[in-house]
Amino acid sequence: MDDLRELRREYEALLDRLQRNEREFRRLGRAVWRVQEDERRRLARDLHDGIGQNLTALKHRLSQLGEATDDPDVRSGLAAAVQLCADTLEDTRELSRLLRPPILDDLGLEAALRWLARSVGESAGIEVGVEIEPLPALDGDLQTLLFRVAQEALNNAAKHAQASQVLLRVVARAGLLQLQVVDDGRGCDPDAALRSGGSGLGGMRERLRLYDGRLDMHSAPGEGTRLRAVVPLDAR
Ligand SMILES: Nc1ncnc2c1ncn2[C@@H]1O[C@H](COP(=O)(O)OP(=O)(O)O)[C@@H](O)[C@H]1O
Ligand SMILES: [Mg+2]
Structure with a gap:
């Protein structure tokens, strides 16, 4: 009878430990995803505000230079550079939104x-x-x-x-x-x-x-x- 009671106690202790490990495993799993999302949010913001804003400024500057010259070759070269800036800016914004769309946090x-x-x-x-x-x-x-x-x-x-x-x-x-x-x-x-x-x-x-x-x-x-x-x- 005592043996049976002892066995039962051991079994319950084991079950308890398993359940605690399972909870800890889930807590850690959720924390990993949370860290990944935080990192994505930060990267998305850096891409949009850092690289995105610099590209906007660069595009503006190049198009000013294009307007200031009469040389047709320089003009068309600068126009192509402005277009490249615009395309890269669009790609950067798209990448930023895919990483973590601000609308999810805002709305x-x-x-x-x-x-x-x-x-x-x-x-x-x-x-x-x-x-x-x-x-x-x-x-x-x-x-x-x-x-x-x-x-x-x-x-x-x-x-x-x-x-x-x-x-x-x-x-x-x-x-x-x-x-x-x-x-x-x-x-x-x-x-x-x-x-x-x-x-x-x-x-x-x-x-x-x-x-x-x-x-x-x-x-x-x-x-x-x-x-x-x-x-x-x-x-x-
Ligand atoms: N809506 C769907 N219609 C047809 N095939 C699908 C669909 N969703 C998933 N699959 C198939 O299941 C596979 C695994 O999908 P997924 O886990 O999203 O990996 P991945 O998109 O990177 O290939 C896909 O490669 C595709 O063959
Ligand atoms: Mg897929």
Whole structure:
């Protein structure tokens, strides 16, 4: 009888330790993502304010020099340099927005998702519909998480699916937040797709798990793809 009680005590202590390790693992995982987002936010700002502003000044200066000369060769050389500055400035701004769009911090998830859908739709030439139910106030980590999942899903629909229509839906119900991205493209093997790591779908699935969330994908060749992320609203 004593042996049994002892065994039970050991088992409970072990279980307790496992649960504590699991909590610590999640805490660390979330901290890593938070550090990455902070770094991206800083880089995005440096790119926009530092390099971006210098390029603007350079472009202005070159076009002043072009106006001040009568030599046609110098003029056309400077005009080409001004154009190069303008293109590089546009690329710099685009890169900065992709790293961490300021709209996410300034206006929140809903506005950021509408911007993302418009921007991916325009650059890929596909129609991206957006349906977002009124959302409750969301914690910053959760907003970033859902934005990154949507970004990956929409980029995949543009890059891999050859879709002509994509729908992004967000609903909040029964304490859960659901984000769905549905496309009418060529489809794929979901098990293989979810196996990728890094910032792809597999990485997003792991990232969602750190917040007690999950990622499901339904897809078959020729039938389009339906991706659904679900996360509890009170995920801590
Ligand atoms: N919407 C989609 N339509 C068709 N294939 C997809 C879709 N999303 C993902 N895939 C497939 O799953 C693979 C893994 O996707 P992902 O993890 O995002 O990595 P990556 O985009 O870097 O290739 C893609 O290479 C593609 O073959
Ligand atoms: Mg991808």
